[in-house]
Amino acid sequence: MAYQAFARKYRPKTFDEIVGQEAIVRTLKNAIDLNRFSHAYIFAGSRGLGKTTTARILTKCLNCEKGITSNPCGECENCLEIDKGSFPDMYEIDAASNRGIDDIRALRENVTYAPIKGRYKVYIIDEAHMLTREAFNALLKTLEEPPPNNIFILATTELHKIPDTIKSRCQTFLFKPPSVQQIEEYLKRILEKENIKYEEKALHLLAEASAGGLRDAASLLDQAVTFGGGKVDLKSVEELLGIIPQNIIDRFLQLLKEKDIKTLIKGIEKLDKEGYDLSVFWKQVLDQLHEELIKTATEGKGKFFTEEDIENLIYIQNIFNKAFLEAKNFPNPKHIYELAILKLKYIKNLVAIKDLLQGNIEIQSSQLSQKQEKETKEEKQEKPSFNIQTAILKAGKEAGGIVSAALKKASIKETDNEFVILVDKSLMDIINQKLDIISKHFPKPVRVEGIEIKKEKKQKKRDEAVDKVLELFKGKIITYKEE
Ligand SMILES: Nc1ncnc2c1ncn2[C@@H]1O[C@H](COP(=O)(O)OP(=O)(O)OP(=O)(O)O)[C@@H](O)[C@H]1O
Numbered sequence: 251m252a253y254q255a256f257a258r259k260y261r262p263k264t265f266d267e268i269v270g271q272e273a274i275v276r277t278l279k280n281a282i283d284l285n286r287f288s289h290a291y292i293f294a295g296s297r298g299l300g301k302t303t304t305a306r307i308l309t310k311c312l313n314c315e316k317g318i319t320s321n322p323c324g325e326c327e328n329c330l331e332i333d334k335g336s337f338p339d340m341y342e343i344d345a346a347s348n349r350g351i352d353d354i355r356a357l358r359e360n361v362t363y364a365p366i367k368g369r370y371k372v373y374i375i376d377e378a379h380m381l382t383r384e385a386f387n388a389l390l391k392t393l394e395e396p397p398p399n400n401i402f403i404l405a406t407t408e409l410h411k412i413p414d415t416i417k418s419r420c421q422t423f424l425f426k427p428p429s430v431q432q433i434e435e436y437l438k439r440i441l442e443k444e445n446i447k448y449e450e451k452a453l454h455l456l457a458e459a460s461a462g463g464l465r466d467a468a469s470l471l472d473q474a475v476t477f478g479g480g481k482v483d484l485k486s487v488e489e490l491l492g493i494i495p496q497n498i499i500d501r502f503l504q505l506l507k508e509k510d511i512k513t514l515i516k517g518i519e520k521l522d523k524e525g526y527d528l529s530v531f532w533k534q535v536l537d538q539l540h541e542e543l544i545k546t547a548t549e550g551k552g553k554f555f556t557e558e559d560i561e562n563l564i565y566i567q568n569i570f571n572k573a574f575l576e577a578k579n580f581p582n583p584k585h586i587y588e589l590a591i592l593k594l595k596y597i598k599n600l601v602a603i604k605d606l607l608q609g610n611i612e613i614q615s616s617q618l619s620q621k622q623e624k625e626t627k628e629e630k631q632e633k634p635s636f637n638i639q640t641a642i643l644k645a646g647k648e649a650g651g652i653v654s655a656a657l658k659k660a661s662i663k664e665t666d667n668e669f670v671i672l673v674d675k676s677l678m679d680i681i682n683q684k685l686d687i688i689s690k691h692f693p694k695p696v697r698v699e700g701i702e703i704k705k706e707k708k709q710k711k712r713d714e715a716v717d718k719v720l721e722l723f724k725g726k727i728i729t730y731k732e733e
């Protein structure tokens with residue numbers, strides 16, 4: 251016997267074999283058991299989810315020689331012919347190539363005849379959304395006055411293109427994509443029936459790659475068996491799908507953890523040279539990172555990272571996600587990926603800046619205290635030398651509160667023969683009034699000079715810096731201290 255593709259060989263023959271459409275199956279079974287089935291259905295959903303298959307099973311339910319049943323025998327002549335697609339009362343019409351008014355007219359004429367062999371004539375109109383407007387109108391008339399013993403099933407991948415007038419006369423079922431796990435189990439069943447060896451991980455990859463369609467999954471499985479030389483193993487499936495082997499992804503994550511930028515960049519280079527699709531690779535890395543993040547967050551540690559890496563992990567994922575999107579519209583995606591890796595260096599630097607800031611503060615304060623210590627020592631050992639800050643303090647104290655406050659806002663410039671108090675124009679008078687008292691504390695004459703302090707500008711500049719820091723460290727302002 252000629253080789254038969256899995257998708258055809260394993261087309262479900264009963265409702266119970268249909269994968270992933272539980273609600274639809276249950277409703278149809280009940281409808282038949284309770285003899286409450288509709289004369290017109292719409293089966294909507296993307297390719298390879300079982301619309302045609304379900305329509306055929308329904309045809310068997312209505313025409314099995316054992317009687318109308320939700321569990322057709324599968325052995326009588328009618329059942330067998332329906333399975334083969336040669337049953338004379340089952341019409342499979344491809345609306346994509348018979349979309350005109352004439353085709354529907356022919357159908358309308360046909361509905362007036364009695365069934366040839368079975369109880370019901372079933373019209374399965376595939377790609378029903380392709381019908382012309384006239385054809386829909388003609389069909390509508392038939393649906394409005396349904397002749398007895400005719401069932402219409404409109405299968406479509408584009409429900410929105412079916413006119414509302416038609417929809418309102420049909421019972422609509424939405425076929426949904428099965429889960430990866432359901433696809434996996436479906437593939438496993440086929441392989442077990444075929445007695446073909448497999449690795450679970452390989453099946454998982456095939457299931458993931460089938461994008462929800464069972465026909466695609468079965469076809470892919472066909473290819474994988476051939477490619478793997480009679481078995482389905484991880485290595486050949488990875489190769490077949492152009493997927494980067496897991497150990498390479500693992501190594502990449504390990505290097506990320508170690509922040510080994512150099513080797514990471516080399517790795518990208520190598521994959522590119524070996525002809526791997528870098529976007530596939532990147533996507534795998536993203537998936538793995540996500541898994542790692544969730545694991546680390548929920549269980550305290552993943553395969554490579556631990557709880558203390560979480561901030562870094564989020565940061566990496568953020569950068570890598572952006573790179574993935576950017577690379578899509580970039581002539582040389584490799585550059586974007588390399589750039590993303592280079593950006594990671596900033597993690598180190600960010601941490602460094604953070605440390606540095608803390609460190610710096612310590613350095614400054616220790617320098618300051620050393621300096622102060624030195625100064626006080628000097629003061630003690632030698633004659634008390636003149637110190638501007640001390641003079642200001644003393645002068646302020648003697649001149650009174652307001653002057654003291656004004657002096658605190660001033661800066662002092664020392665020249666060869668005088669001291670100049672630089673202060674905002676508005677404070678000039680206050681200080682001038684007490685200039686005599688102030689002068690007593692200085693060894694040289696004192697003069698006041700009014701300047702315009704551009705408050706707004708200064709403030710703005712500082713705020714910009716604050717904003718930068720806030721952004722870098724994802725912080726927020728808790729208190730605001732005036733200088
Ligand atoms: N729900 C399902 N359960 C098990 N196998 C399925 C299912 N859906 C599809 N298949 C497999 O895919 C093949 C194609 O299914 P079917 O023709 O019913 O899809 P369809 O929804 O009509 O797709 P299309 O929109 O392309 O016509 C079947 O022969 C079967 O092997």
Ligand SMILES: [Mg+2]
Pocket residue numbers: 301302303376405
């Ligand atoms: Mg179909």
Ligand SMILES: [Zn+2]
Pocket residue numbers: 313314315316322323324325326327328329330
């Ligand atoms: Zn039967």
